[in-house]
Amino acid sequence: MGKYILKRLALAVVTLFIILSLTFILIKLLRIELPLGGDQKAVFSYMENQVHLGYVESFTSPIEGRDLLWQYTPTGQKNTLYYYVTPVMKQYIRWLGNIVTRWDWGTSLYVAPNRTAIEIIMGRLPVSMSLNIISVIFSVPLGIFLGIVAALNKNKPVDHFISTFVMIFISIPSFILITFSVWILAYQLNWLPSQWAKPTDPDATKVLSYIIPVFALSFGSVCGYCRFVRAELCEVMESEYLLLARTKGLTKRQAIIRHALRNAMVPIVPAILAEFIGILGGSTILERLYGIPGIGGLFYDSLNKKDWSVLFVDMALFTTISLVSGVFLDLSYGLIDPRIRMGAKK
């Protein structure tokens, strides 16, 4: 077992490395866009920033064989500065070296100027974490409960109602749900704040402002769990050991609680883990609409503003989380259900 874990972890690290490198190289191959507008001074300061970050090199005389990015004669000086894009491999090695030797992921230019990328992420992580944890705490019991109720009353009106409800809310895109809930609850009825509470707001507002995001995040999860638990429990109810338990003389309640539920819950734990990871990355729209300073929004912010350092840290974070969670997922399968041992030979 231990060897298997080590092998998986090593594979995860290798995959992470390959993914990050691939993304780095692909992004660096994009053209550098000069700021719009004819203001030479603005372009000059932008160029100097890029040189400082190592993306662009400047020389005092043109170099053969390379594409000139921009040239500029500072006012009052005689020599012209020629800017060339640093070769991608050079940037790559320097970036890797920075990470490995100094754990320096770079400084952000646009998202929060002059702060290191790690700082930015660490600042935003607690909010996302707290939201995720609260919504998991809220959604898991509710989803499982609804799934159990639906499965026990299979094909009765309760089941139809819950199934329809779940079906509808899985299908509606999340941004529509969030838009409407914000509109109705915050603007029409004024019960809840329409934006995330700032640190200067009173405590009551801070607590209230958790409600809509948690509600939005957990909605999809509740529906997913409910569907999943219902399917599992229905399948288990048809099984033979349950029939035996009933024949033995257990009441329906005893049979279900002692046998059916435990067996049906087996696949839930991996699903919970998977949802947790998924929520971390998938709350971007919510953060955008509600103004939450979290790491999901950071991804799109940095992408839009072309702030590559922050983007890479964010991507590294997400990829690591998903790969490690993949490993844990497979391991947890083996832990919970002794019949399954992933990767086991025949």
Next chain:
Amino acid sequence: MENEEKKIVPVENEEQFDACDFEFVHHEKNDKIHDEEFKTKPTTFAKDALKRFAKNKASVVGAVIIGILLIGSFASMLSPYDVEAVYMDRVRLPPKVREASNGFWDGTVKYTRVYDPDTQFPVLEDENSDDISGDNALNADCVLADSIWLDPELHYYSEAVPHGKGGYYRLRADKTIEDGATSYFFNNFTSKKVKFDITQADDLKLSVTFGGEDGLFEDKLVPVNIWLCGLVDNDYGANDQITPILLGENLISPDGNDFTFNVDDIAAKMAAAGLNKIFYARIRFEFQASSNVSSYILVKNVKLTCADTSSDTLKQRLNEVSFDDPNWLARYTTPDKYTERYWQSSAQRLVHKVYTQQCTFLYDSYRDVFGVRNAFVIGKSILQSYIEKGWCTMSDFDDISTFKLTSPDSLDCPLRSIESLQIYDGVYQYTGHVLYYRYLDLNGAPSYIFGTDAKGRDMVTLALSCLKNSLLLAIITSGICLAIGLVWGSVSGYFGGNVDLIMERITDILSGVPWIVVMTLAMLSLGRNYLTFGIAVCLTGWIGTSSRTRTQFYRFKGREYVLASRTLGASDGRLIFRHILPNGLGTIVTGSVLMIPSTIFSEATLSYLGLGLQGTASFGVVLSENQANLSSRPMLVIFPAIIVSLLMISFNLFGNGLRDALNPTLKGGEQ
């Protein structure tokens, strides 16, 4: 094992059975039994699947809805409204199904404006109005008069507002005067220079009303003195120092609250001061309070009158300094270029209890946009074309009075009347009333069932053509992914071993790159249009299909019938296409079908976030553009949202039913 042999005794006749306990009945005793034809027809996989599908009512509903949406989306190409163009003359029209009556789905918008009791009509000129038809003010013709509803609650203001009524002008004490040991607070209220003409005038009267309110203010400013001051000889004198004339002093109200008093003999006082000519002077009030600085006095009106026999100019001048509308006074910032305010006091121009009354009314937007437009400019060539069509006549193009409609009752002619004519460099410009929908050569005002969005495009056509684009994109990419994934998965699943290992690792790496990064890179490099999106989806979308195919292949690879076929010498291709693939196709196809709504959904999400398509008609773009109008035009967001949700729900239902239908193990499961 039993060693006993059971003897079988043939039965010779039926009577032997009568002694038995059981009742036996002979069955087919004398018949020759042959193979019989099947009474039921053999069924193919497809028919069987269809039967199972039809049993699941929800899936049938889902399929029907998908069919309707498909037909509707392609029907959008037949719509008379163009989606690519931008019509800025009809932006953000409300939905309209019936004629304007009571506000429900009839193309009217509800407005709240200040109500003017003098004209019994809402005030329509407002800087903050919705700019529907390009004019800044609303059009009075389009207000539905019987829908005006007055808000009984009056809004009170402490600063001057447009169209405010009533109230008092509020003066504060803000200067401190030290007079020996006591200090008191002080203010002046001074009018502009008035030209007095006492050679003519005799009966000059000044009457002022100061109002008060019990318990409102800490301390009351008390009017102390009234001066006629700043006497100068000519218009340009700047000094206001020459002997002021005291008109009244130590004014004390009889009841302590309201001060109303008249100064009757101004003329006499002026004569007594020796002024018998034309001169300029100001009226000045002085106020004083003994305690704190937060004391006020309220001025209700100031009236300067003269005898009826005086000249009109004098009356007009005196009228200019009189006021009984404090709101007007506080707002008035003088028309003359010397910027001298009519009444000056220090600090802000405050009012007290000026009120406005709001009213809400329904406004017919369609009539505003498509009805008669005033001040519309038409060129000469267009006028000539109308004359050619016989709708109007104009004998002299330079004389607008010769313009006549051939039949004033019919609404054929767009130009209803001409107000004026300007000629610039030989170009004739006629300004007049134009019936706009006739100007656009339509036979009636168009009515949009769900309104128009911010670029003037019909909502229904827009939503359906977005649907068409999304569906086309999703179906094509799903098909491509299916093809690629099928090939990859079958090769990987059938051959196994090292080939499988390598292909699996490649798939792992490709699926490890976050999809959003792939999408963004593609968008950044190749431009933001549907083609790029399709390519980006196809780049990683086949992975799901290939893993499903691979799973199915592993399931069926080891079956006995495959082994039997291989023993008989079947080639690889025959095994794959004839035996394994048909069994696994069900799950694979279901997965592909369910990929369609997820493609549409991710495209909508991306466009909504601004990372995807821009400018082209797509759901996310439409939804994000209209997001800001959610409170004023909710239909613009609700309708596309409903269409997207309906599409996703029906695809999910359809996919569920398909999954059950294509699963051959369910055959004969439920009777």
